[in-house]
Amino acid sequence: MPVSLSKGGNVSLTKEAPGLTAITVGLGWDARVTDGKAFDLDASVFICGEDGKVRSDADFVYYNNKTALGGAVQHMGDNLTGDGAGDDEQVKIDLSKVPEDVKKLVFAVTIHEAAARGQNFGQVSNAYMRVMNDAGGAELAKYDLSEDASTESAMIFGEIYRHNGEWKMKAIGAGFAGGLAPLATAHGVNVG
Amino acid sequence: MTILTPGANAPLPVGDLTVLIRHGAIPGAEIDVSAFLIGPNGKVRSDEDMCFYGQPSVAGGAVTLQGAANGETRFRVSPGRVPAGVEKVILTATIHENRAAFGRLPEIGLDAGGVIGKIPCAGMTETALILAELYPRNGAWKVRVVGQGFNGGLAALATHLGVEISDPAPAPAPAPKPAPAAAPRGPDLTRIPSVKPAAPAPAPKVNLSKVSLTKENRTVSLEKRTGRFGKIRVNLNWNQGKTGGVMKMFGPKPVDLDLGCFVEDRYGNRTCVQALGGGFGDYAYFPYAKLLGDDRTGAVTDGEWLEINGEMWAEFNRILIFAFIYDGVPNWAETDGVVRVMIPDQPEIEVRMNEHGSRERMCAIAMLENQGGAIRVSREVRFFPGHRVMDEHYGWGMRWQAGSK
Numbered sequence: 143m144p145v146s147l148s149k150g151g152n153v154s155l156t157k158e159a160p161g162l163t164a165i166t167v168g169l170g171w172d173a174r175v176t177d178g179k180a181f182d183l184d185a186s187v188f189i190c191g192e193d194g195k196v197r198s199d200a201d202f203v204y205y206n207n208k209t210a211l212g213g214a215v216q217h218m219g220d221n222l223t224g225d226g227a228g229d230d231e232q233v234k235i236d237l238s239k240v241p242e243d244v245k246k247l248v249f250a251v252t253i254h255e256a257a258a259r260g261q262n263f264g265q266v267s268n269a270y271m272r273v274m275n276d277a278g279g280a281e282l283a284k285y286d287l288s289e290d291a292s293t294e295s296a297m298i299f300g301e302i303y304r305h306n307g308e309w310k311m312k313a314i315g316a317g318f319a320g321g322l323a324p325l326a327t328a329h330g331v332n333v334g
Numbered sequence: 335m336t337i338l339t340p341g342a343n344a345p346l347p348v349g350d351l352t353v354l355i356r357h358g359a360i361p362g363a364e365i366d367v368s369a370f371l372i373g374p375n376g377k378v379r380s381d382e383d384m385c386f387y388g389q390p391s392v393a394g395g396a397v398t399l400q401g402a403a404n405g406e407t408r409f410r411v412s413p414g415r416v417p418a419g420v421e422k423v424i425l426t427a428t429i430h431e432n433r434a435a436f437g438r439l440p441e442i443g444l445d446a447g448g449v450i451g452k453i454p455c456a457g458m459t460e461t462a463l464i465l466a467e468l469y470p471r472n473g474a475w476k477v478r479v480v481g482q483g484f485n486g487g488l489a490a491l492a493t494h495l496g497v498e499i500s501d502p503a504p505a506p507a508p509a510p511k512p513a514p515a516a517a518p519r520g521p522d523l524t525r526i527p528s529v530k531p532a533a534p535a536p537a538p539k540v541n542l543s544k545v546s547l548t549k550e551n552r553t554v555s556l557e558k559r560t561g562r563f564g565k566i567r568v569n570l571n572w573n574q575g576k577t578g579g580v581m582k583m584f585g586p587k588p589v590d591l592d593l594g595c596f597v598e599d600r601y602g603n604r605t606c607v608q609a610l611g612g613g614f615g616d617y618a619y620f621p622y623a624k625l626l627g628d629d630r631t632g633a634v635t636d637g638e639w640l641e642i643n644g645e646m647w648a649e650f651n652r653i654l655i656f657a658f659i660y661d662g663v664p665n666w667a668e669t670d671g672v673v674r675v676m677i678p679d680q681p682e683i684e685v686r687m688n689e690h691g692s693r694e695r696m697c698a699i700a701m702l703e704n705q706g707g708a709i710r711v712s713r714e715v716r717f718f719p720g721h722r723v724m725d726e727h728y729g730w731g732m733r734w735q736a737g738s739k
Contacts, residue, residue, distance in 0.1 A: 175494060176482035177460060264341025265482060289471060293341045 144272070144281040147300075147313035149290045153283045155273060156308040163238040164276035165309075168229030169251055169299060172267040181266055182254040185231040186322065187215060188329040190246050195330025197243065202331045203233070204322070214239035215247070234276070235302070237309055246303035248314075248329065252322040256295030263291035263317065271299040273311050283311050290315035296325045338444075338451035340481030345474055350412045351447035355425060355465060358405040358440075363433035367407035367465075369397050370495055371420045377496025379419065384497065385409070393417050411446075411468060413475040422469035424480075424495075432461040432487040446477045453481035461487035546684045547700070547713035556680050557708040563644025564678035568593070570657055570699075571637030572671040572687075589659060589669050593638035596654040596730050597621035600704070604732050606721065607640070610660060622646045623653065642702075644677060647709065653702040654714070654728055657687070658721075659695045666697065666717075673699045675711060685713045694719050698728070 145153040156162055169185045189201035189210055196202055203210045208217040218232040235247065249271055253261050263269065269291060272284035285300055294317025301312050318325050323333050338344055355367045368386035371393060373379045385392040390399040396415035400408040411423065427442065429435070436442070437458040444451035444466050451466060463483035469476055484490035492498070545554050556563070570593035594608030599620060607615035607623050617624040622643035642653065657671055671687040685700045694717035701712045718724035722734040 174482075176464065177485045177490070178482065260340075262341040264343065264478065265480070289343070291341070292343065293339055 145283040147283055147285040147311070149285075149287065149313050149315040151285075152310050152312040154305075154308045154310050155282050155302070156310075158282045159275045159277075159280070162275055162277075162282075162309065164234070164236045165282070165302070166274045166276055167233045167235065167249060167302065168272045168274060169231045169233075169249065169270070170229045170272075171251075171269040174265075179255075179259045179261070181261060183230065183251050183266070184254055184322070185217070185233065186250045186252065186326070187217065187233055188248040188250065188326075188331070189215065189244055190248060190329065191243050192245050193330075194246075199331055201244075202326060202329070204326075211240060211244070229272070244304075246301045248298060248301045250296060250298045250318070250322075250325055252296040252325065256321060262293045262295050263297050264293055266291065269297075269299070271313075273302070285311075285313035285315070287313070287315040292317060294318060296321050298325075336450075338449065338477070338479045340453055340479050342451070343476050343478035344449050345476050346413070346449060346468065347447045348474070349447075350410065350414075351468075352400075352445075353409040353411050353425065353447070353468075354443075354445040355407045355409075355427065356405065356443035356445070357407065357427055358442075360429065360434045360438045363438070364430040365427055366430060367399075367402065367425065367427050369399065369409055369411075370424050370426065370497075371397065371416065372422045372424055372467075372495065373419055374421050375496075381497070383420075393420070397423055413468070413470070422467045424467045425465045426463060426483075426491060427465055428462040428488045428491060435459050435461050435485070436463055436483070442481075444477075444479060449477055451477070451479040453479060458483075459485050461485060462491035464491075545681045546686070547711065548686075549713075553710060553712045554683060555705065555708050555710045556677060561648050561707040563647050563680070563709065566642040566644040566702075567676040568595075568640040568642065568655055569637055569674045569676070570640075570655075570671060571674075572657075572669040589665060590661065591638070591669060591671060592658045592660050593625065593640055593673075594656055594658060595623055595640060595642075596656070596725070596728070596732075597623055598651045598653075598730065599649050600651050602651075604730055606732060608658065610658070617641055617643050620649070622649060644709075647704060648707065650702070650704050652704065654698055654724075654730070655700045655702070656724065657697045657699055664693050664695050671697075671699075675700065675702070677709070683711050685715065687715055696720055696724055698724055701728075 145158065147153060155165065171183055174181050184205055187203040188196055191197045201210055203215055203217050214236045216234045218234060256262060267288060269288050270284055270286045273282045274280065275282055287299060291297060296318040298314045298316045298318060300314045303310055303312065326333050357365050357367065366386065368384060370378055371383035378384060383392060385397045385399050387399060393416060396412050398410045400410055416423065435458055436455045439455040441455050442453045442465060446468065453465060460483035464480040466477055466479050484494065547554065570591060572591050592609050594606060596606055598604045603620060605621050607613055607621055607625055609625060615621050615624040624641050626639040626641065655673060666687060673685045675683040687697060687699060696718040698714040698716045698718065701714055703710045718727065725732050725734065
């Protein structure tokens with residue numbers, strides 16, 4: 143049984159799946175069913191050190207930089223509409239190859255052209271973040287954050303972090319005003 | 335106080351709530367605000383889950399439409415009485431017949447038990463909107479402002495909510511010039527009588543002895559040694575909406591069919607029995623045929639009835655039964671009319687109006703002729719632009735002038 147997290151909650155992935163080495167983080171939401179511009183959501187990952195910031199700009203994984211840590215983190219690509227069952231975006235992480243000085247990976251989702259389209263996360267249904275064990279494919283934890291979403295156009299869904307030698311997932315569900323650029327800046331990325 | 339915008343949610347006060355939608359008015363277009371109880375699959379569970387002016391109280395009073403006046407629509411919601419299995423109550427606004435888009439309004443305001451929301455409408459092309467949803471979360475009720483909708487109006491919204499709609503509203507029309515003022519709308523919502531939605535027209539009962547007159551099998555003759563047939567009952571029924579006459583009230587005005595007949599007796603006396611002009615006829619005297627009133631409210635679901643005094647069959651020469659579309663666009667395909675002739679101790683005779691390519695207002699359906707004391711029933715299903723042309727076709731020879739009800 144996967145662990146269902148609510149905002150602020152955390153779970154030890156290592157305890158859920160002893161011997162865990164590789165995971166897939168799935169992010170999903172429902173496609174827009176009403177008329178109007180589709181919701182185009184983009185997932186990003188900030189690979190952070192002890193200070194909660196990226197160690198370099200190469201640690202910012204997004205639609206224009208799909209690979210980091212020498213392939214240990216792989217963004218599987220953008221789904222423009224949210225159509226289809228299952229995850230809309232996936233990030234594969236080989237935990238065994240994540241360097242020791244990486245303390246956490248922060249997963250954020252932003253709405254593309256949110257202001258121009260008048261869109262926010264409160265209008266997106268059934269947004270979630272989940273973690274699957276690549277060995278066997280079992281779902282380990284899931285965080286359904288729809289109710290924690292409101293009028294923000296960028297949200298930190300959750301993070302995968304080290305704690306006492308374990309890998310854990312924490313449900314964040316925090317909105318962030320202004321979209322991807324200020325979110326990236328806040329995580330130490332030099333946005334050009 | 336925080337004003338919720340689309341996408342935002344907030345807890346509701348405990349207890350019963352007054353929910354007020356402030357939508358204002360769009361000249362030349364009517365705005366209908368409704369509530370729907372939504373089940374776990376995002377759809378209504380049945381037509382009983384729609385709270386609107388035709389059905390102002392649902393779920394035993396859990397949601398009640400209290401009225402609309404001065405650009406405001408007021409609901410009373412008792413969250414504690416919302417039945418299990420309902421995941422949320424959504425509030426919608428639709429523009430009748432898609433006569434305008436919501437972009438004509440500056441904004442729509444919401445007051446749900448003191449929780450205030452606002453939906454900016456500038457630039458909206460939608461003609462149906464989900465305004466807000468009320469839903470339980472961890473044991474307490476919340477409200478979320480939605481402000482999303484459909485350009486296709488009520489029909490698209492109904493599809494989204496799993497409501498079958500028999501008469502989709504027309505495609506969005508160009509917004510009318512704002513010159514004509516909107517027809518004042520009575521505060522008591524009398525546009526549609528607040529009757530319980532009519533049950534769907536009952537499926538024809540299985541009757542093995544029923545005779546269906548078709549193109550291939552056009553006539554039937556019924557004989558009685560006495561020459562007396564008792565009370566002959568003629569029913570005209572038509573498709574008044576698959577959803578029990580609920581959703582069609584939102585849509586275009588349903589077609590109203592009038593039943594009537596031409597009568598010719600053995601002496602050559604001729605007349606027309608029909609509601610138009612008040613010629614309801616008489617059962618005991620010539621023309622020995624009487625219409626049982628004309629229901630225009632849609633509340634009667636079994637159509638229109640005509641009684642013919644079969645005891646006096648010997649007096650008749652012939653009777654032509656017809657249907658007439660008094661107003662509304664003649665669209666026989668939508669009506670799917672059926673005429674049944676019920677004669678005591680005889681198989682029921684059915685004629686279906688299933689050739690409906692015509693845009694004419696009048697349809698001759700069946701002819702009853704006296705053939706040596708027997709009743710010969712023939713299927714006609716011929717379309718005519720009006721009484722005079724039909725009269726001429728059948729050689730009745732009456733005088734015609736325009737009439738009204």
